[in-house]
Amino acid sequence: MQLAEIKAIFHKELSEIYPKEEIDNFFYQTIEHFLKLERFVLVMQTNYAITKEEEQPLFEALARLKKEEPLQYILEEAHFMDLILKVNRHTLIPRPETEELVQWIINDCQVERSRDLKVLDIGTGSGCIAIALAKYLLNAQVFALDISEEALQIAKKNAELNDVSIEFIKANILNVSTTLSTDFDIIVSNPPYVREQEKIEIHNNVKEYEPSLALFVPNNNPLVFYKAIGEFTNTYLKEKGSLYLEINQYLGLETKSLFQHLNFSKIELKKDIFENDRMIKCQK
DSSP states (O other): OBHHHHHHHHHHHHTTTSOHHHHHHHHHHHHHHHHOOOTTHHHHOTTOBOOHHHHHHHHHHHHHHHTTOOHHHHHTEEEETTEEEEOOTTSOOOOHHHHHHHHHHHHHHHHHTOOSOEEEEESOTTSHHHHHHHHHSTTOEEEEEESOHHHHHHHHHHHHHTTOOEEEEEOOTTSOOSOOSOOEEEEEEOOOOEEGGGGGGSOHHHHTTSOGGGTEEOTTOTTHHHHHHHHHHHHHEEEEEEEEEEOOGGGHHHHHHHHHHTTOEEEEEEEOTTSOEEEEEEEO
C-alpha cells in the first residue's frame, strides 16, 4: 500500500477526535518511529509504497489512537527539551510547562554561576526534570525521589540512555520514613495538583491513560503535596537554597500563601507561555 493511502486512512479514522494538524503529526511521527522515514518522503516520492509487514505497526498504532491512547505511550518515548525519554503508563508524559520550570532553574544557576550544587527532584516520574538538570548543570549532583517502583525503573533507564548519573530514592513524600544523608541547594517538584472537580477539563487521552496517582488531588485538600514538600524542604534545603514547583494555575495565590505560612521568603509566582500561574520559587 502507498503511504499516501495510509495517511488518508489516518485522517478518515481520526477526524472526529483530533484536528487535521494533529493527525498529520501522528502519521509522520509514526512513520518516523516504525519505518525510519523522514517527513518529506511523501513530497519527494508521492507514490512511495510499503510492504504488508511494514504496514502492521502503523495500523496497530492507528487502532490505539482511535481509543485516544497518547501517541507517546504507543511509541514508548517522549521528547523533553533536547532529550528523548522512555515513557509508559506508570509515568506522566512530560509537558512544555515543565520544560519552562527546568529552564527557569538553569537560567538562575547560570546567573548565579553556581558550582557543585546538590539537587533533589521530588516525584520524578520518567525522570525528565532530574535528567535535564543533570545534563545542563554540569557540576550538579542530582537525586530523584518517587513512590512508584515502576516509575523509578523507567527513570533509571532514562538516566542511562541520556548518559547522566542520578541517585534514585524510593519514598512517599507524604510520609518520608527514610532519613536522607545530605541537604540540598535546590529542591524541585511537579507534584499532583489537579483537583477532582477539574477532571471535566481533562482530555480522555490524559484522564484514561496517564497515572492518576501523579495527577489528581482531593477537592478538599488540593495543596496536600505542597504542604508536605514545604515541611520536607524546611528540613533538607540549605540556607538560601531555592525550592521550585509547578503548580495548579487556579491556585497560585493559595500556594503562595501556604509557603508564606511555612516561613519561606522571596516567593515568586511565574506565568507560563499561556499566561497561566504555573510555577513558584521560594527561598529558605
